[in-house]
Amino acid sequence: MLKQFADWLVFDTIGLVPGTHSGEALNFFIYDTLKIFLLLTTIIFVVAIIRSSFPPERTKRMLSHKREYVGNVLAALLGIVTPFCSCSAVPLFIGFVESGVPLGVTFSFLISSPMVNEIALIMLWGLFGWKIALIYISTGLLVAIIGGIIIGKMKMEKYVQDYVWEMQVGKTEIVKQTFREKLEYARGYTFELLKKIWPYVVIGVGLGAFIHGYAPQDFLVRYAGRDNMFAVPLAVLVGVPLYSNAAGVIPIVHALMEKGMAIGTVLAFMMAVTALSLPEAIILKNVLKNRLLVVFFGTVAVAIICVGYLFNAIL
Amino acid sequence: MKIEVLGTGCAKCKNLYENVKKAVEESGKSAEIVKVEEIPKIMAYGVMSTPALVVDGKVVFSGKVASVAEISGVL
Numbered sequence: 001m002l003k004q005f006a007d008w009l010v011f012d013t014i015g016l017v018p019g020t021h022s023g024e025a026l027n028f029f030i031y032d033t034l035k036i037f038l039l040l041t042t043i044i045f046v047v048a049i050i051r052s053s054f055p056p057e058r059t060k061r062m063l064s065h066k067r068e069y070v071g072n073v074l075a076a077l078l079g080i081v082t083p084f085c086s087c088s089a090v091p092l093f094i095g096f097v098e099s100g101v102p103l104g105v106t107f108s109f110l111i112s113s114p115m116v117n118e119i120a121l122i123m124l125w126g127l128f129g130w131k132i133a134l135i136y137i138s139t140g141l142l143v144a145i146i147g148g149i150i151i152g153k154m155k156m157e158k159y160v161q162d163y164v165w166e167m168q169v170g171k172t173e174i175v176k177q178t179f180r181e182k183l184e185y186a187r188g189y190t191f192e193l194l195k196k197i198w199p200y201v202v203i204g205v206g207l208g209a210f211i212h213g214y215a216p217q218d219f220l221v222r223y224a225g226r227d228n229m230f231a232v233p234l235a236v237l238v239g240v241p242l243y244s245n246a247a248g249v250i251p252i253v254h255a256l257m258e259k260g261m262a263i264g265t266v267l268a269f270m271m272a273v274t275a276l277s278l279p280e281a282i283i284l285k286n287v288l289k290n291r292l293l294v295v296f297f298g299t300v301a302v303a304i305i306c307v308g309y310l311f312n313a314i315l
Numbered sequence: 316m317k318i319e320v321l322g323t324g325c326a327k328c329k330n331l332y333e334n335v336k337k338a339v340e341e342s343g344k345s346a347e348i349v350k351v352e353e354i355p356k357i358m359a360y361g362v363m364s365t366p367a368l369v370v371d372g373k374v375v376f377s378g379k380v381a382s383v384a385e386i387s388g389v390l
Contacts, residue, residue, distance in 0.1 A: 057363055167355060168359060
């Protein structure tokens with residue numbers, strides 16, 4: 001239905017010709033923008049309701065004194081549904097380790113929570129289809145589980161800032177919410193998030209549409225195709241400073257894939273954008289000594305690069 | 316009445332602080348509004364997601380920017 005609307009608007013009403021650069025670009029832009037905003041509004045709302053039932057305080061209780069492996073898997077899964085904003089990373093981290101959540105399990109949560117987020121999933125689902133979105137979730141969870149297990153095995157507790165262990169954490173109260181309050185919260189959350197990300201979405205889709213309409217087919221095959229060994233690490237490197245703009249980055253990546261970027265490279269790039277963020281690193285420096293911070297970022301980066309090579313090899 | 320706004324100084328915490336000020340003004344009640352930015356003090360309340368709102372030592376909201384109407388409801 002959206003496709004018909006975009007066709008009608010661009011070709012019948014505005015009068016651009018199908019198959020031309022400008023016609024295809026504008027048609028693509030209108031179709032994608034409408035589709036993405038529709039998906040964003042409905043899914044963010046639903047996710048917000050689900051999330052209001054999983055406050056971090058409850059997640060902490062579920063993870064407290066869990067053994068590794070089981071704990072890592074559970075933490076990665078809870079990372080999807082527990083709301084997380086990098087500005088609360090410090091109280092969250094302290095709350096976790098203080099209540100006896102093992103360090104490795106805490107990291108599984110810290111990796112999965114920003115990476116497997118609803119915006120990235122909606123955009124991937126809407127633009128790339130559910131198969132790619134599903135691959136992204138499952139490999140994202142795997143990266144979080146394995147990354148957390150590795151960090152746990154390295155016994156790095158002494159590289160957590162010393163004051164964290166001495167912190168007195170008050171008894172946590174879970175503020176109960178009625179369903180009405182949850183709906184209210186979800187409405188506010190959706191509105192706030194859309195207000196924040198809409199310019200990125202429009203710019204991202206605009207650039208994507210431009211690439212779709214104007215860039216020659218296969219122009220990226222040589223640089224970002226599966227035969228270029230350096231494409232995956234390079235994509236990860238480029239992804240790091242693009243943090244928090246998943247909404248704007250995904251439409252561009254979608255267009256780049258059409259022009260020959262390999263799927264593993266696409267996945268690695270996406271994961272780097274969401275999971276490796278400089279602002280988060282700076283915030284986490286408050287609770288982690290440099291060595292642990294480097295190990296955390298290094299482990300995640302290596303895991304993401306492996307995902308990239310793996311999917312370039314098998315798909 | 317003592318109202319504390321817990322948060323490490325992000326944009327959301329400032330928004331919550333402004334909403335609290337408005338809510339208190341509208342209610343006409345006298346209340347002391349304090350910003351709490353030190354991690355140990357925030358942790359002492361057991362709060363794990365900021366911003367959070369504490370009224371007379373009790374956590375009423377955490378992890379969200381409560382609206383003026385919502386804040387008025389708990390004053």
